[in-house]
Amino acid sequence: MSALFEFEKQxxxxxxxxxxxxxxxxxxxxxxxEIEKKFxxxxxxxxxNLEAWDRVQIARHPDRPHSIDFIRATFKDFVELHGDRHxxxxxxxxxxxxxxxxTPVCVIAQEKGRDTKEKIARNFxxxxxxxxxxxxxxxxxxxxVGKPIITLVDTxxxxxxxxxxxxxxxxxxxxxxxxxAKLTVPVVSVVIGEGGSGGALAIxxxxxxxxxxxxxxxxxxxxxxxxxxxxxQDKVKEAAKALKLTAKDLLELGVIDEIIPExxxxxxxxxxxxxxxxxxxxxxxxxxxxxxxxxxxxEDRYAKFRRIGI
Amino acid sequence: MFERFFKRKLRREGKVVxxxxxxxxxxxxxxxxxxxxxxxxxxxxxxPKCGHHFPVPARDRLYMIFDNGDFEELDANLExxxxxxxxxxxxxxxxxxxxxxxxxxxxxxxxxxxxxxGKPAYVSCFDFRFMGGSMGAVAGEKVTRNIERAAEDGIxxxxxxxxxxxxxxxxxxxxxxMAKTSAALTLLEEKGVPYISVLTHPTMGGVSAxxxxxxxxxxxxxxxxxxxxxxxxxxxxxxxxxxxxxxRSEFLLxxxxxxxxxxxxxxKETLSKLLDLLGGRNERKD
Numbered sequence: 040m041s042a043l044f045e046f047e048k049q050x051x052x053x054x055x056x057x058x059x060x061x062x063x064x065x066x067x068x069x070x071x072x073e074i075e076k077k078f079x080x081x082x083x084x085x086x087x088n089l090e091a092w093d094r095v096q097i098a099r100h101p102d103r104p105h106s107i108d109f110i111r112a113t114f115k116d117f118v119e120l121h122g123d124r125h126x127x128x129x130x131x132x133x134x135x136x137x138x139x140x141x142t143p144v145c146v147i148a149q150e151k152g153r154d155t156k157e158k159i160a161r162n163f164x165x166x167x168x169x170x171x172x173x174x175x176x177x178x179x180x181x182x183x184v185g186k187p188i189i190t191l192v193d194t195x196x197x198x199x200x201x202x203x204x205x206x207x208x209x210x211x212x213x214x215x216x217x218x219x220a221k222l223t224v225p226v227v228s229v230v231i232g233e234g235g236s237g238g239a240l241a242i243x244x245x246x247x248x249x250x251x252x253x254x255x256x257x258x259x260x261x262x263x264x265x266x267x268x269x270x271x272q273d274k275v276k277e278a279a280k281a282l283k284l285t286a287k288d289l290l291e292l293g294v295i296d297e298i299i300p301e302x303x304x305x306x307x308x309x310x311x312x313x314x315x316x317x318x319x320x321x322x323x324x325x326x327x328x329x330x331x332x333x334x335x336x337x338e339d340r341y342a343k344f345r346r347i348g349i
Numbered sequence: 350m351f352e353r354f355f356k357r358k359l360r361r362e363g364k365v366v367x368x369x370x371x372x373x374x375x376x377x378x379x380x381x382x383x384x385x386x387x388x389x390x391x392x393x394x395x396x397p398k399c400g401h402h403f404p405v406p407a408r409d410r411l412y413m414i415f416d417n418g419d420f421e422e423l424d425a426n427l428e429x430x431x432x433x434x435x436x437x438x439x440x441x442x443x444x445x446x447x448x449x450x451x452x453x454x455x456x457x458x459x460x461x462x463x464x465x466x467g468k469p470a471y472v473s474c475f476d477f478r479f480m481g482g483s484m485g486a487v488a489g490e491k492v493t494r495n496i497e498r499a500a501e502d503g504i505x506x507x508x509x510x511x512x513x514x515x516x517x518x519x520x521x522x523x524x525x526x527m528a529k530t531s532a533a534l535t536l537l538e539e540k541g542v543p544y545i546s547v548l549t550h551p552t553m554g555g556v557s558a559x560x561x562x563x564x565x566x567x568x569x570x571x572x573x574x575x576x577x578x579x580x581x582x583x584x585x586x587x588x589x590x591x592x593x594x595x596x597r598s599e600f601l602l603x604x605x606x607x608x609x610x611x612x613x614x615x616x617k618e619t620l621s622k623l624l625d626l627l628g629g630r631n632e633r634k635d
Binding site: 197198199200201203204205206207208209210212213214216217220221236237240241244256257258259263264267268269274277278281282283284288289292294340341344345347348349 | 427430432433435436437438485486487489490493515516517519520521522523524525526527528529531532533534535554555557558559560561562563575576577578579582583586587589591592595596604606
């Protein structure tokens with residue numbers, strides 16, 4: 040466990056106290072069990088009532104499973120494809136084909152990188168136009184060969200840089216929104232960590248949009264929002280709350296279809312349960328979508344976004 | 350001709366609504382020349398000395414491009430809703446009220462139908478004065494409705510953008526307007542209806558990264574700031590000074606991202622020609 044956030048420390052203190060009690064061997068096992076039960080109840084309550092800002096931190100937790108971990112653990116026979124066929128190969132989006140629960144699927148996944156070297160190589164998960172164009176190329180291939188698409192969203196946002204602008208970052212994102220709307224194969228998108236604005240949306244114009252319990256999805260980062268509207272970085276907590284960016288908020292707003300539950304203290308505490316839940320939920324939605332024709336899938340996607348707003 | 354159109358407008362509204370500070374004399378933001386308001390207005394809010402394009406309120410813009418300044422406004426009653434109950438230093442509802450009072454608009458987009466060079470067109474026009482032309486549910490809905498009408502009637506769609514991007518106060522709902530509007534544009538492809546996108550100063554963020562850059566033809570006004578990320582954000586991220594002219598219309602033209610840079614004086618003429626060339630269906634044997 041590399042990092043504990045402020046709110047995690049509270050739980051950790053309580054846990055250590057219980058361990059201490061247990062090791063004292065003064066109490067009956069029944070009593071210890073009772074205490075343990077109360078503790079579990081308490082942390083459940085605690086995690087259910089986390090502030091938006093706490094969830095932001097869990098969503099960005101350094102130990103949280105990344106796309107690359109999901110691909111390794113929940114897909115088989117993964118073949119990665121490279122390049123946008125125009126000018127480059129982005130490293131923040133992984134694209135390819137693999138077997139998911141026995142079915143060949145297309146995988147499009149944003150990867151932040153874990154250690155410093157890999158983070159730099161992956162551009163911290165901030166895609167450039169080459170990433171989006173590669174993703175689109177591979178999604179169009181999926182459509183050609185009739186394979187469903189699963190996208191994993193985990194990005195702080197599209198990269199703000201000179202070259203990215205020169206190569207048409209706006210156009211690349213816009214083109215993906217447009218082309219994804221037309222796809223005639225099922226698209227299931229899962230926000231596994233951070234859904235950073237247009238940079239996330241560009242791979243998540245889906246028939247089903249799912250979010251992990253502690254994932255976030257927002258029009259702007261709480262930091263960016265605090266800087267613009269409050270002119271102060273001390274207000275990130277307020278901004279996080281005001282933006283309504285948690286999975287629960289998005290479900291209530293009718294933007295996402297379902298929340299994938301996480302292990303009690305967050306996905307970073309128990310990867311296996313996280314992967315298991317991912318498989319169960321994605322499979323369920325994919326199976327449902329497989330019953331629709333290409334035309335129906337396209338119309339369903341249109342209707343899904345058409346009704347958001349006024 | 351434009352003198353006439355401003356007179357018509359004066360008659361209709363009783364006053365000229367302009368984004369520039371009120372007063373008889375206006376200092377040009379670019380060359381600092383002191384300009385007589387009437388002179389500036391007769392010149393379509395372009396500085397006669399240096400060619401600087403002043404921002405134009407949405408309805409004024411529509412008067413400028415439609416034949417005889419005549420158009421039918423659509424969806425005028427759509428009003429923003431504070432879905433998130435958002436408040437920063439000021440509650441969102443208060444910001445809406447202030448923007449409405451300042452602009453006389455309900456939200457940042459004005460929808461219209463009319464004729465340009467004798468050809469019909471649906472036009473959605475952004476007004477930067479209304480919360481920076483930001484796109485929330487109303488702007489997204491209005492753009493979408495106009496696209497749907499254009500597809501239905503087989504009449505070209507024109508969007509004139511001026512926006513800082515998605516409206517933060519509507520959170521994820523405003524982000525989703527990017528997908529909604531972009532998806533709507535696929536209807537035009539099905540029906541073979543052209544879409545002309547006009548980018549004016551500034552066109553950024555979520556508006557830039559959705560329908561604004563999906564134009565079949567993309568026109569920009571001179572020296573408009575156009576891009577995904579704001580220059581300050583880029584500077585802070587890469588810790589470098591940005592090159593001169595970065596993210597300006599001329600820079601985008603050079604990089605192959607837009608079709609042309611058109612001065613305001615020529616905009617109506619250019620739109621007329623394009624509508625004539627791209628609109629309607631050619632007779633063709635199948």
